[in-house]
Amino acid sequence: MEAREIVFDFLDGYDLLGAFWVTVKLTVFSALGSLIWGTLLAGMRVSPVPLMRGFATAYVNVVRNIPLTVIIVFASLGLFQTLQITLGGGGDFKVINFRLAVLAFVVYTASFVCEALRSGINTVPVGQAEAARALGLSFGQVLRLIVLPQAFRSVVNPLSNVLIALTKNTTVAAAIGVAEASYLMKEMIENEAQLLLISGVFVLGFVILTLPTGLILGWVAKKVAVKR
Numbered sequence: 001m002e003a004r005e006i007v008f009d010f011l012d013g014y015d016l017l018g019a020f021w022v023t024v025k026l027t028v029f030s031a032l033g034s035l036i037w038g039t040l041l042a043g044m045r046v047s048p049v050p051l052m053r054g055f056a057t058a059y060v061n062v063v064r065n066i067p068l069t070v071i072i073v074f075a076s077l078g079l080f081q082t083l084q085i086t087l088g089g090g091g092d093f094k095v096i097n098f099r100l101a102v103l104a105f106v107v108y109t110a111s112f113v114c115e116a117l118r119s120g121i122n123t124v125p126v127g128q129a130e131a132a133r134a135l136g137l138s139f140g141q142v143l144r145l146i147v148l149p150q151a152f153r154s155v156v157n158p159l160s161n162v163l164i165a166l167t168k169n170t171t172v173a174a175a176i177g178v179a180e181a182s183y184l185m186k187e188m189i190e191n192e193a194q195l196l197l198i199s200g201v202f203v204l205g206f207v208i209l210t211l212p213t214g215l216i217l218g219w220v221a222k223k224v225a226v227k228r
Contacts (some may be wrong), residue, residue: 038113120151160217
């Protein structure tokens, strides 16, 4: 019992679960926003309207080649401190930066969701879309009723990889003061002489967050796979 107390004594006074809970919230909110925006972008990328295709193509090619840290810092310095955009009209500095971090993650991750979905759309036989159009369905109806349901089923694994990457990318939010796991880890390393032990605890925490995600979504992918 004494050895155990010595090993975990450095955790006293730190809200470890609270920090990982912030990481979970960042991941969940960002994942939902990225899925919505990424799906819209994927629809625009295969749209018959040249302007929409051009916008989505330019967006994806530009955003996914910008470092995430740059996007995060711009959200804080550019949107909040320069333009006074708070995304909710109130809250303290940490709350506002949390919202801005979610926005930055959505902007960035949606480009990867879009490309994953577009690859799924390309797996749907063209004849199905043509048959639906022959029946009088509009492009939006074909996409919503015929193409996207099959596309989502075929890209569960790629989307799970995007989700895992997003979970790990939330550590970048520490750059603007969001008190997630890596922010607490930095504080603990500065205050405690337990570098390897602290790092091990946070590595274990992220493994606990990401490993079940990959296993569960891998199982889901097998269950919903489209039989060709």
